[in-house]
Amino acid sequence: MKTDKVDAEVLAQLLRCDYLPSVWVPDATTRVMRQLTSRRERLVSEQTRLMNRIQSVLAGLLVVVPVKTLFSQEGQLWLSECELPAHERALIESDLRLIQTVRQEIEGVEKSLREEAWKIPHVRLLMTIPGFDYCTAVTLMAALGDLSRFKDGDQAASYLGLVPSIKQSANTCSYGSITKQGNSHARWMLTQAAQNMARHPGPLGVSFRRLAKRKCWNVAVCATARKLVTIAWLMLKNNEPYRYASPTTTQHKLTRLRVAVTGQQRKAKHKGRRPGVKNGQNPPTRQVPSLNQVCEQEALPPAHGFEQLPTGEQKILRTLGVIEYVQEIQSERRIPRTIRSKKKTPQ
Template identity: 30%
Template sequence: MPIGKNKCVVCVTDEDDNKKETISYDNTYASALECAKSLKAKYGGCRAACEATGSLWQKNVDAFEEAKVPIVLANPLKNKWMIQKSAKTDKIDAYVLARLLRLNALHTCYVTPRHLRGPKLLQRHRVDLVQKRTKAVVALRDMLERLDLRLSDSGSRSICGPQCLDWISRQAAGHIEGFILRQCVDYVRHLNGQIDEAERKIAVEANKSENVHLLMSLTGLDYFGALLLDTEIGDWSRFPDPYQLVSWVGMCPRVYQSGDSKHYGRMKKDSNRRVNWMLIQVAHSAIKHDPKMAVLYERARRNHPYAIAVTHVARRMIIVAWCMMTRREKYRHVNEAMYRKKLRKLKSRCKNA
């Protein structure tokens, strides 16, 4: 089922790969639900495959699940080499997806459960806001250099703090650069407000999750990081062992093996970059505050540069997190005082939300 902005194409085949019919419908939830119900009534025990295209697939998957039609989400990048390149149409793609589904040769994507989609979207929204603020701060620093202004004169260490922003807005009045400077300040203030509001909402969602409370016992992981891990990974049991999760996160090197020859390359790039980034940040904190992780870091540092040694710690932490979630227990070497402090901070943020 190729997904377009306006239309979706469905190809129905039998057990011998013979086309039964090819239909199209409007890319709306109501049209998808009507199509799913009609296919189930006409063909009985059928199953479907939907192409993962942006966020357009979500309404179609929800509709087919509502109609009790089993549906999987196809990974277009990994299935691309299986599709013929001589011609490219939605009807051809729909037929190829139907054949691959029948042969059980379809590379699929994980579909996040409905109750985690909202918190997951909220997490990514907050990350986007922070990235926008970072770009605005870079532009702000550039204007300060043009006007030969020093942040040390503001009396504040943080350029995003209210004291520093008030000081910047009073500088260079009447100049074109000053006008641009004040607009940059207003934009940063606006983003600060949106980020603070998003973080309060994230705290409320995190406080509802038992998984978040368990993950917060891991050194260096607060409610934001714990919720990010839980929403991005989703069902922890879909990984039979922690090393498959390590591969999914991208904390293992690529392997090139042929015969008796085996070579390990750079770290995998086809991974979840959000979880990878979060684990690296957590590892930096764990090295300073967790004796067990500090010992692991020192051991790795003897033979590897700093960045690789930190990756070793991050890899161990995701393995520990998998064990915690599958066994439903807290981190065995938890710092109780720090853990209680993180829980109090979470409850305090929820009260102010």
């Protein structure tokens, strides 16, 4: 009892002298986002487990699936017509009913996630990053919480376990794989977003492809995921969209979110009907807005132009050879419209 009094007194003195580190407590909005993202993760994992169980039953019967994706519309049609023993058919039908129930729950959670994402402007700001949808943006914001806790983006990346582990002994220092500390779901979502950089024409895409050639695919994915966290931290701190986002893709992502939540579709401004193809002349074109036009339409702050960038960043862009792409996304232009041939329905 006497020891407890001494310990309490020591703690009180340490608290009075501000020697005890404070613990950050998430606010109500962050707690809601964490609960929704965690719930969605578990439901998706349950859906994957049920799908694998159905494929396991088919593999046990040595049934070869003739379609590319079993759970597509074509695959479900084949599965319903496939001749199976009565016991295995009952197991598959049971799992299919469970998958349908889980999908309905996922849709409900995603609806709540979209509503939360629409309320927070920073979520739409993060959606300008290639590979980021509202789920990835909400997951990252829920994992990081208050950005003032981190001195820079490197600390945020370390908090999510995306930095290499270090082993030191005397004068030797060796680097290993990433630490994998922190929120594993947010780290997984970031690595999934990083893999989209393999096809992106911007500076991150060029860096990804160069690193993948020199090292390996997984190293490039982890390094790009770490860069994404650093970029996201800077974007939220400076309240600025991603400078090298594709305007068309960004507009489609933000439009889908707006229509899903509010049902409002922005009316296009028609400047008269352009002539169609005639004798190989006047091919139909479509107008592609600039990145700042997309940001203005979606009530986001504008991105910096090439002339406004720091000298060091301009030098890196020249080294990577993406100057033309940067100038292209900063100006409005017209590109040829792809004419899709109509497929004739068989009589």
